[in-house]
Every structure is written in C-alpha cells, then in structure tokens.
Amino acid sequence: MKKEDISDADHDLIAAAVAAVKNPVQHPFGEKAPALVGAAVRLDDGSIVTSVNLIADVGGLSICAEPIAIAEAARRTDKRITEIVAVYHVPGQEPQVVSPCGRCREAITDYAPECFVVLRTPGERNLFKVKATDILPLKYAEYWRDGKFI
Numbered sequence: 001m002k003k004e005d006i007s008d009a010d011h012d013l014i015a016a017a018v019a020a021v022k023n024p025v026q027h028p029f030g031e032k033a034p035a036l037v038g039a040a041v042r043l044d045d046g047s048i049v050t051s052v053n054l055i056a057d058v059g060g061l062s063i064c065a066e067p068i069a070i071a072e073a074a075r076r077t078d079k080r081i082t083e084i085v086a087v088y089h090v091p092g093q094e095p096q097v098v099s100p101c102g103r104c105r106e107a108i109t110d111y112a113p114e115c116f117v118v119l120r121t122p123g124e125r126n127l128f129k130v131k132a133t134d135i136l137p138l139k140y141a142e143y144w145r146d147g148k149f150i
Contacts, residue, residue, distance in 0.1 A: 002131070004128060006127050010118055010127075010129060013048060014085050014118065016040040017050060017085050018038065018087055018095045019038075020050035020052055021037065021088075022089065022095065023035075025052055028057065035052030035055070035065070037052065037064060037065040037098065038052050038065050038086070039064075039084065040085055041073045041112075042083040043076065043081060044079055044080050049069050049072045049073045051065045052065050064101060064103065064104050066084060066107060069084070070084075080114075080115075083117075083129065084100075084108060084115055084118070086098050096120060100117065102136075106140070108135075109133055109139055113133050116129040116130065117135055
C-alpha cells in the first residue's frame with residue numbers, strides 16, 4: 001500500500017467531516033445526540049459533500065456515514081469522487097479520522113475506485129492517504145469478468 005502525504009485540501013475535507021459529526025442529529029425516538037461517525041467526500045470540481053451515520057432503533061438498519069455521502073455524490077452524475085474521509089466522534093473528545101469498515105470499503109471501491117481515502121495510523125495522529133483499491137485487495141467483483149466467474 002503506497003501511502004501519500006495529505007494536502008491542505010485534505011485537511012479541509014477532514015474539517016468538513018468533523019463539522020458534520022459535531023452537529024446534533026434528531027433521532028426518530030426523540031433524542032438529540034451527536035452522530036458517532038461523519039464523512040466527507042470531495043468531488044473533482046472541489047465541492048464537498050458531508051454526511052453522518054444514521055442510527056436506527058433496530059441496529060441492522062443503521063447506515064454508516066460513508067455510503068450516505070457517496071449516495072449524494074453519485075446523484076451528481078457529471079462529477080466523480082476524488083477523496084473521502086470518515087471521522088469517529090467520542091462525545092467529549094475531538095473527532096479523529098477512522099478507517100472505513102468493510103462494507104464501506106466495498107461501497108467506496110464500487111463508486112470511486114480511483115479516489116483516495118484519508119486514513120490515520122491507529123493510536124497516532126499520523127495522517128496519510130491511499131488509493132481506495134489499496135484498502136480492499138482482492139475485491140469480490142474481481143472474481144468476475146464478462147459475466148463469468150474466473
């Protein structure tokens with residue numbers, strides 16, 4: 001996995017995700033609470049789409065922040081995703097960059113295989129970015145070619 005340095009624009013992307021996750025969210029069961037994960041996606045025109053995870057009363061219906069941001073970005077059919085970042089917010093602490101879960105890695109590589117994903121070394125503040133395909137080697141779809149299992 002080739003790690004690349006992050007840019008000032010990547011710091012702005014992180015700040016957008018942090019701002020999204022720090023805003024209270026109205027849950028359907030009446031509580032106002034910060035979301036736990038926020039995501040930000042940069043499009044090739046420089047615009048940024050943010051989202052937070054959707055917590056549902058039935059846990060299996062909860063949705064991560066990354067696919068929500070990707071869905072909004074995908075509606076802009078003339079744009080493509082160039083970077084994505086997720087941040088985890090523990091109430092009372094500053095949100096920090098977190099690696100996407102496996103399901104989100106699938107969504108990222110489905111919709112933006114050429115984009116960069118901003119990551120952090122666990123337990124450290126060391127930020128870097130990698131190509132999306134580097135965080136999901138041997139993707140399920142790679143076993144199919146021309147509609148046939150290979």
